Amino acid sequence: MGNPLYDRLFGIHAGKDTPFLQLPDGQTLTHAAFLDMAARIANALTGYGLEPGDRVAVQVEKSPEALAVYAACAQTGLVFLPLNTGYTVGELTYFIENSGASLVLCDPRIEADLAPIAQAQNARLETLSSDGTGSLMRRALGMLPAFEPVRRTEDDLAAFLYTSGTTGRSKGAMLSQANLLSNADTLVQEWRFTRADVLLHALPIFHTHGLFVATNVALASGGSMIFLPKFDLDDVLRLMPQATSMMGVPTFYTRLLADDRFTGDLAQHMRLFISGSAPLLAETHERFEARTGHRILERYGMTETNMNTSNPYDGERRAGTVGFPLPDVELKVTDPDTGDALPQGEIGMIEVRGPNVFQGYWDMPEKTAAELREDGFFITGDLGHVDADGYVHIVGRGKDLIISGGYNIYPKEVELVLDDQPGVLESAVIGVPHPDFGETVLGILVAEPGQTPDIALIQANVQKELARFKHPRKLIVLDELPRNTMGKVQKNILRDRYQDLFTQA
Numbered sequence: 001m002g003n004p005l006y007d008r009l010f011g012i013h014a015g016k017d018t019p020f021l022q023l024p025d026g027q028t029l030t031h032a033a034f035l036d037m038a039a040r041i042a043n044a045l046t047g048y049g050l051e052p053g054d055r056v057a058v059q060v061e062k063s064p065e066a067l068a069v070y071a072a073c074a075q076t077g078l079v080f081l082p083l084n085t086g087y088t089v090g091e092l093t094y095f096i097e098n099s100g101a102s103l104v105l106c107d108p109r110i111e112a113d114l115a116p117i118a119q120a121q122n123a124r125l126e127t128l129s130s131d132g133t134g135s136l137m138r139r140a141l142g143m144l145p146a147f148e149p150v151r152r153t154e155d156d157l158a159a160f161l162y163t164s165g166t167t168g169r170s171k172g173a174m175l176s177q178a179n180l181l182s183n184a185d186t187l188v189q190e191w192r193f194t195r196a197d198v199l200l201h202a203l204p205i206f207h208t209h210g211l212f213v214a215t216n217v218a219l220a221s222g223g224s225m226i227f228l229p230k231f232d233l234d235d236v237l238r239l240m241p242q243a244t245s246m247m248g249v250p251t252f253y254t255r256l257l258a259d260d261r262f263t264g265d266l267a268q269h270m271r272l273f274i275s276g277s278a279p280l281l282a283e284t285h286e287r288f289e290a291r292t293g294h295r296i297l298e299r300y301g302m303t304e305t306n307m308n309t310s311n312p313y314d315g316e317r318r319a320g321t322v323g324f325p326l327p328d329v330e331l332k333v334t335d336p337d338t339g340d341a342l343p344q345g346e347i348g349m350i351e352v353r354g355p356n357v358f359q360g361y362w363d364m365p366e367k368t369a370a371e372l373r374e375d376g377f378f379i380t381g382d383l384g385h386v387d388a389d390g391y392v393h394i395v396g397r398g399k400d401l402i403i404s405g406g407y408n409i410y411p412k413e414v415e416l417v418l419d420d421q422p423g424v425l426e427s428a429v430i431g432v433p434h435p436d437f438g439e440t441v442l443g444i445l446v447a448e449p450g451q452t453p454d455i456a457l458i459q460a461n462v463q464k465e466l467a468r469f470k471h472p473r474k475l476i477v478l479d480e481l482p483r484n485t486m487g488k489v490q491k492n493i494l495r496d497r498y499q500d501l502f503t504q505a
């Protein structure tokens with residue numbers, strides 16, 4: 001029986017001196033060295049008394065050690081719960097409490113802030129810094145570089161990834177081993193990854209894109225990764241000649257195109273550029289092809305489902321579309337009110353079913369029931385249609401969501417913070433076009449009668465409560481919010497009014 005996730009992604013590389021991670025300073029970590037590190041960490045984790053199924057909440061900078069914690073969780077049957085490094089202590093508190101984490105692994109810089117929170121939760125607190133030091137590795141380095149993987153089945157949970165919710169409360173999407181493995185296998189085949197691939201990895205590893213799409217595909221195919229701590233344009237340009245493929249959010253591609261050093265010659269040898277997490281403008285697609293001769297392959301996914309659709313590797317990669325449903329994914333477009341399937345070509349709610357679809361939201365049965373149908377179809381909240389050739393188009397969102405540089409922001413969460421501010425009666429948060437991030441956050445405030453909100457103070461307060469990427473880039477005070485006859489705020493009117501705010505030259 002074994003442990004399918006560990007065996008098929010990690011164990012298959014046991015003892016291999018093949019390169020796995022190439023670091024920006026030129027150092028290379030082999031598969032065998034990475035697995036030794038993971039095994040030492042696995043021994044440390046079980047030494048802390050953790051049991052299979054326990055949650056390990058991890059907010060640390062990207063590093064080989066951080067990735068080895070993911071491998072060690074697979075090996076020990078622990079549920080890996082990675083968290084955005086931008087989250088504030090207040091945001092982290094919710095995730096630690098909601099998940100009932102048994103171990104919190106954080107950067108040493110915030111250890112003191114998290115200590116009381118971990119203690120209140122009865123969770124152990126350990127540290128890992130970006131250079132691989134900290135209490136976890138101090139202990140792990142004294143452990144044996146071998147660990148017999150804990151027996152697990154494909155139905156066992158492998159990870160929790162939190163996604164924000166329309167009510168402002170984040171939900172922990174429970175992903176099983178089968179969810180991750182099925183998608184990894186499918187993507188390796190669809191995108192033709194092999195052990196000859198060198199993936200330029202500049203994404204964060206706390207979200208589906210950088211962790212499961214990029215890393216699992218590299219692991220499952222036996223290829224290697226150029227593992228950058230973050231998207232640094234100079235590093236990406238410098239190291240692209242050594243890569244064969246890259247995955248990124250649209251901002252990666254617009255930033256590359258904005259730099260004259262990114263030439264057709266630099267990209268010529270590349271096999272594949274993939275984009276996702278946010279819509280890639282058809283214009284970016286076309287400019288990229290004009291500059292490099294490559295057509296970016298756009299795909300579509302979600303935290304709850306991993307990847308659902310992809311443009312074809314062979315065949316036309318159609319700009320402005322997210323391609324076809326993956327081979328093992330069923331996709332239908334339904335009437336958002338009735339749930340009935342709509343005829344081909346009509347716009348409606350995208351629903352998906354397949355081995356990639358998650359197991360539900362942790363401890364939120366009512367939310368699970370509202371979004372995951374009994375017959376297994378997941379209601380994505382994305383609006384789209386399928387064209388006559390079968391390509392899926394995403395035309396909008398049925399959910400109030402902003403995607404900035406590939407990070408999701410639910411306006412409600414920001415509005416709750418703004419509504420609490422001195423002198424503010426109410427607020428509306430919308431997404432407006434932004435040249436770098438695709439969309440950005442704009443906050444509209446209505447003052448309490450006779451008051452003048454102190455914008456600088458509000459911004460400072462927001463900074464304490466919310467991760468930087470959620471901050472409104474601008475706050476505007478209006479006399480009142482536009483409402484329809486039912487009293488609902490008409491955000492479309494606000495979006496239209498402010499659509500050029502950040503894009504005007």
Ligand code: MCA
Nearest residue numbers: 207208209231251276277301302303404405406407468469
């Ligand atoms: C950083 N900042 C941001 C963002 N990132 N603000 C808004 N939106 C963002 N995405 C803040 C920084 O804190 C900084 O604040 C300022 O903006 C500018 O920083 P900069 O150096 O330009 O940012 P960066 O570090 O270069 O980051 C931009 C980035 C990064 C490279 C686009 O956000 C990124 O790697 N995004 C990828 C997100 C991702 O992996 N999404 C996948 C989700 P200050 O001004 O105070 O200095 S998974 C998913 O969506 C599904 C499953 C899917 O389909 O993939």
Ligand code: AMP
Nearest residue numbers: 163276277278279299300301302303408
């Ligand atoms: P998340 O919940 O962070 O996993 O974000 C998933 C959401 O990102 C989806 O529901 C879509 O709204 C959006 N998304 C992902 N890929 C694409 C894409 N290629 N085009 C448009 N939207 C996308």
